[in-house]
Amino acid sequence: MSLSDVREFILRNRRRLLVGLVAVLGIILATGFLFREVVPEVSEEEKIPSFSLAQEPGSVVGAVDLSKLASADFPPSITVYRTGKKDLTFTQDESKTLAASFGFSQLSGEVDTPLGKIYVFAKTGEELTVTSNPRALHYTREGASGAGKLPTSVDAVQNARGFLTAKNLPDPGSVSPIVKYLSTLGERTTETVAEEARFVEVIFPWSVNGLDILGESPTDAAARLVFDSAGKLVYLTFKFSDYSFAVAQNIPLVSFTEATSVLGREAQVVLVRPTGVVKEWTLSGSSNLSSFAPESVRLVYVKQSQGDLLYPVYLFEGTGRTGGIDVKAAVYVLAVSSRYIKEE
Structure with a gap:
């Protein structure tokens, strides 16, 4: 068939060809409509308040390297819990009993707060505060020893549990205590390997539904203990379980793939610690990461300092850079789709 024959055929049958083309397009559109993914609307009753932290978190402003992160x-889906505050407080006599187990013989002072009293105990190089509401302990000791060898992570957990038992403090019962090795402690806390460390840190979160409960950062947990290389406690925070948990609702989770895809946009950097020896380090202005390489991820609950919900959150931990130095970093990514978050 020559080109002129083709033109003549199209001219003679152009109406039929046009009708056929329209029919084909109609079939394609109808098929797409029938088999498209149906996304149901989320009612306002199903939505939860937005997730925000009291301290302004940092961001991942540079490249994200997923090569070290296993799928x-x-x-x-997961259960979202609502917490309720139990009517529990410490009296002055109860605070003195707790202080006596730490070797403090007398009360040094009291501080009044809107929620209750804080009892202060002090002696040379040591201080203990007992918060009456919500109930908590905070202990510090100066003059850490450099003699001795730090325990393995398994032994460090056993030592920490033994210490809590000896002080008549409840065992948080965490199935996944966290152990870190530190070269310095305080505002300039830095992480390192066990062979080069001066301190070992053990963190016990409370848990519900088999998942850890954390606060504003991974160190904000039920108990945080730091021991020096001589095995002496130099730092302790302990928060008593003063909350009840009630099921609020069941809510879908974003997938692992979805969570990793937003690390560069929605991640909230909640912990940054330099690694190795760092001469100059200040926390202010150093929480944004110019790069981040997550090495692990786990699902946890996070309780905001204000609010009564436990939010499901993916906790990514790995290495990164900020201000030109190498750091260990922890990042929160909300595990709930934005469709289930109330607009404010």
């Missing part, structure tokens, strides 16, 4: 499976 992980998480459930498609």
